[in-house]
Amino acid sequence: MKRSVVLLLLAALLAGCGSGAKDDASGPVEVVWWHGQVESQAEVLKKLTAEYNAAHPDVKIVAAVGTTNVDDMLQKVQAALAGGKAPDIAYMYGSWMAHLAKSPQVYDLTSTVKDPAFGWDDFWPPERAVSEVDGKVVGIPAVVDNLAVIYNKKLFDAAGVPYPSADWTWDDFRATAAKLTRDGVYGTAYPVAGGEDTVWRFWPQLWQQGGSILSQDGRKSAFNTPQAVQALDLWGAMARQDKSVYLDQNGEKFLPLFQSGKVGMIIAGPWALFDVIGHKVSYGVQVMPGHAGNHETVAGPDNWVVFDNGDRRAKAAAAFLTWLTRPEQDARWSLGLGNLPLRKATMALPAYKKFTEDFPDVDVFTENLDNAKQARPAVQAYPELSEKVGDAVASVLVGGTPAAEALATAARESDRILEKSR
Incomplete structure (x- = not known):
């Protein structure tokens, strides 16, 4: 969705407070749930809904498809608020939380999750961080993932390259990609469309070296550091000198190329394993390359x-x-759809053991949640800031712009955006 449209929708969402549906005190309380899942996923939720309704006759959960595409959920919710027919629950991207927190129409869930019986500390820190804005919990985790490296074992074997180890570095990553690059095969790939898919692959390298996206008070950008320049220069050298990086202009080709044996390593999340397994790729998963032993993701x-x-x-x-x-x-919803468990306690269930058998090495992604120590900042200006950083990454990898110049430009533009948003 284009940013201008998102901002208009968010303005309407904020203006729509007080337009909620009527709370009928007679009979079972009806809760309308817009889950936004496709048909195969919705079947799991239908079963869960029926089970809950049967056990709670005073409640009727109505699992309705508010939209067939979660990308459009904000627009659907805004229209419903304006018409006085808002859902009670909706699936929302974590990047929308800072905007949603401004609306009094969004129910404060702080007391819900802070109840000891809820087990809030059983959720991983990045889940809790994204759910909370300025001390107010505005969402309960629905899906969690993280980035790691998925590699093609067959290509490694053919090139005589050892599989990556858990203590590998970014220099190891570059050297491995160079060795895999031959006979029409790229060592790795990077989506360079310039959106968040480009940017969030860069933040781990910043965090691993002690950097931050914003200043402590959130008023200035902080990502333009010598360490960040060095990290982006590494990718630029891989793309231009080593020619070991497939530059994916729209972000939709690198996974199919990996599945067909044309890319040796991809930085991706657990969602990719569905297609990788379906294409019978002999694969492995390893944590992100690190800096000085820090493998933050x-x-x-x-x-x-x-x-x-x-x-x-x-x-x-x-x-x-x-x-x-x-x-x-959680085992039925998250694991049943091939997603990571939302809670640590889920890992102790028999369903998790079966999950790791069905999706080999998915446990690397689960354990990698301990390496996800920070969240992208919950500020309204983040989407615009992300665009500027995405443009900087793409200009270095595709256009050959020096990283110092590209990040300096992105920082200046981001500071203007942050100033305007205050």
């Missing part, structure tokens, strides 16, 4: 957000999400 959690359609409905929605995210249900 980035996670991309999304949330269930509750809209305030009256106290009775909001509390019923919060109670349902409390049940849905307990380990037993």
